[in-house]
Amino acid sequence: MKTSALGRIALAAGVAALTTGVLPTTAHAEGSKVERKTLLVMVEFSDASFLDADAVKASTPDTYFGTKKDSLASFFTEVSRGQYTTVPAVEEGVVGPITLPMTAAGCDYNQINKLTQEALSTRGLVRDEDYESLSVVFPAQKTGCAWAGLGSVPGPYTWINLHGTAGGLGVVGHEFGHNLGLGHQGRSMCTDGDLVDCTTDGTSAKSLMGGGGPAAGFSAPEMIRAGWLSGSEAVKVDASGTYTLRSLHGEGSGTRALDIPMGEDRLVVEYRHAAGTLDADIEGVHAYRVPKDAYGSSSLIDMTEANKTAGNDASADADAITAVTDTASKVSVAVVSSGDGKAVVQVALDGEKLSAGTATTETATPHPEHTGTDTDAGDGNGEADGTEAKSGGSVPAEGSASTASGNGSSADLAATGGSAATVPLAAAGAALVAAGGVALVVMRRRKRA
Ligand SMILES: [Zn+2]
Known part of the structure; x- marks a missing residue:
C-alpha cells in the first residue's frame, strides 16, 4: 500500500468544517434483511473537476439509493427478494465533491481510494464504523482509466469513472456484484x-x-x-x-x-x-x-x-x-x-x-x-491492490467510455447504464476471483460486426 503525507496536509487545509450528518449505525436492523451502509463520495482531482458537479450531486444518490426501479437499492431488493439492499451512510446521500491532492492522469485507483478515505476520516467518517461500502465517483475526462467502473472482489470498494453527469445501474450494479464476491460469468x-x-x-x-x-x-x-x-x-x-x-x-x-x-x-x-x-x-x-x-x-x-x-x-x-x-x-x-x-x-x-x-x-x-447470507462479502480486507485490473490490456477504442450514453448498438447491452458493463473474459474473471481481494475491470464490449 502506498503512503503519502500529502493527503492529510492538503485536506487539513481544504476541509473547513464537518457538515456531514452520519446516520445511526443500524445496518442490519430489519430482521434478516441486510442493509448495506454505502458511502457515496464524489471526488475531483487537482487538475480535473466534474463538468457539472451540481448535476452529479443531484442525480447520483438516486442511482444508488432511489426508489426508482433502476436504482441499485431497488435492483438488489428485487433480485434478493428483500434480503439485501443498499442504504446511504450519510443523510445527504453523497459526500463531496472532495478535491484530492493528486492529478487525474494515470488512473491510480489505489491512491484515489487511499486519499478519499483519508479525507473522509478527516470528516469523521471511518470505514466499518460509519460505512461498510465505499463508492468513489470521479470525473473521467483526464484519468485515462480503461474502464467505466471497477470493483474489488469481494467488497467494499467501487470506483466509477464518470462521463457526463449520471452513472447507470448497468455499471454500478455490476461493480457491486463484484463486491458480493461475483466474478464475470x-x-x-x-x-x-x-x-x-x-x-x-x-x-x-x-x-x-x-x-x-x-x-x-x-x-x-x-x-x-x-x-x-x-x-x-x-x-x-x-x-x-x-x-x-x-x-x-x-x-x-x-x-x-x-x-x-x-x-x-x-x-x-x-x-x-x-x-x-x-x-x-x-x-x-x-x-x-x-x-x-x-x-x-x-x-x-x-x-x-x-x-x-x-x-x-x-x-x-x-x-x-x-x-x-x-x-x-x-x-x-x-x-x-x-x-x-x-x-x-x-x-x-x-x-x-x-x-x-x-x-x-x-x-x-x-x-x-x-441458508446463510453473505453479510461479510464486503468485509474482507478488500484492498484493491489488483494490478491485474489492467491485465485486460487491449481495451477497445470505445473502452474509454467517451460516450456514457452508449451508441445503441446491439452490443450495448445495459438497458439503463448506457455501458455494457461486462468483460467477455470469463477465465480471467475467475482467476481474479480466485486470487481474492483484487479488482476487475469493466470494459465496454467491442461492437460486434
Ligand atoms: Zn466486472
Missing part, C-alpha cells in the same frame, strides 16, 4: 452435447455479471454465492430423481435451483421466466458449471449455436438446455417440460438412466449450506 460452448468437450466463448447473457444487463439480475449460482437462496430453494441433489422448478426470480415459494455434484465441480440448473422487472427476455432451463464450489465463478453451459446475447434477436429460450450429459462424472440432466413459469427436470447421477419418475422435490432433503 462466461459461457462454455458444449455443442456436441457432452460437458467433457466444451470451449469457452462469450458471456452468459444470464446475469448482470455476464453481459445480460440489469434486466437479467443474477443467475442461480450467483444467487447461491450471495446467500439469497435458502436450502429448500437451492436443493442439493444427492440422488437421481425428477424435480420441479419454479422461476429463479419472482415472489413465491418453491425450488429455484438444483445444485448437482459433477466430479469436483457442481452443475447448477435453474428455470428462468419473466418476473417483475427481470427476465423479460430470458426463458427456459439453463445450466452452469461451478468450478470446485466457486459459485461466484460459474459459466453458462450452452449446447446451441444460437449465440444468444441480451441484445440480439435470438428468442428468449434460444439457448435453453433440453439435455445435458457429463460422461466424465456420469451425470445427466433432461428437461421433461418447461414453460408458463415452471419446469420439470430429471437428474441422473452415477450413470443411472434417465427415466420418468415422480416429482421428488418435496422429498429431497434440503441441505442447509446455502
